[in-house]
Amino acid sequence: MPRIQLGASLSEKLAQTLETSIREGKLKTAEKLPTENALVQKHGVSRTVVREAFSRLKTLGLIETRQGSGAFVKALPTPDTGKLKLIPDGSVDAVLKVVEVRRALEAESAALAAERRTTKSLQKIKQAMRALDKAVASGGDGVSEDVAFHAAIAQAANNPFLLDTLSYLNQFLENATRVTRANEATRADLEDAVRDEHQAIVQAIEAGDVKAARQAGTKHMLNAAKRIGNADPVFWTSQGLALAKPLRTELTKPKI
Structure with missing residues (x-):
């Protein structure tokens, strides 16, 4: 041990x-x-x-x-999925709502990871980020690697209830991530912005800076919503842009 x-x-x-x-x-x-x-x-x-x-x-x-x-x-507890039935339909509305859920989870996950990370869990986070960089560099969409990166942070947070929640939500997070990364891949500057945001989260966790980690996690999710909302109309319908407007507006609020 x-x-x-x-x-x-x-x-x-x-x-x-x-x-x-x-x-x-x-x-x-x-x-x-x-x-x-x-x-x-x-x-x-x-x-x-x-x-x-x-x-x-x-x-x-x-x-x-x-x-x-x-x-x-005892045998590790597994999440009870029988009481919660969600069917992601791939619509912009569903994607944005998952982003809202992720905003709450990712911010606190990063903050807890900064407080509780160990040398081993930090190493896993960095390995996951390198795997994501490698996937993108080789022309992949990086979806599973992106989900794995955020999962590594959740594991470092060392909260079993958070882990169980994310375990159930993974199917929906992956669906949403697939759409957001497809949008981000349309422009190199968006991909760079995403990597910078990931790096800021990792640096805050490594430094043990709880406040900075929470802010970095929140910023990443708010910017994800902003990128969706500002996507080319060819990518999203006019309805999707309207749905994203409330999330874009939130970016103008004072920082946490």
């Missing part, structure tokens, strides 16, 4: 360390977690810290404790 990361709450950080090991498969389903004594000695924390960390993991549904036996890893 990775050693505990520096942070505000020892119990929270220990829980995050154990959670990462579970989600990355280092601690597998039904496997017994290290004993309290082992964790106390490894991380230099008290038994109270370990018990609070276990309590947090139980709340997240990641472990179960058995009287006299210890704590064991």
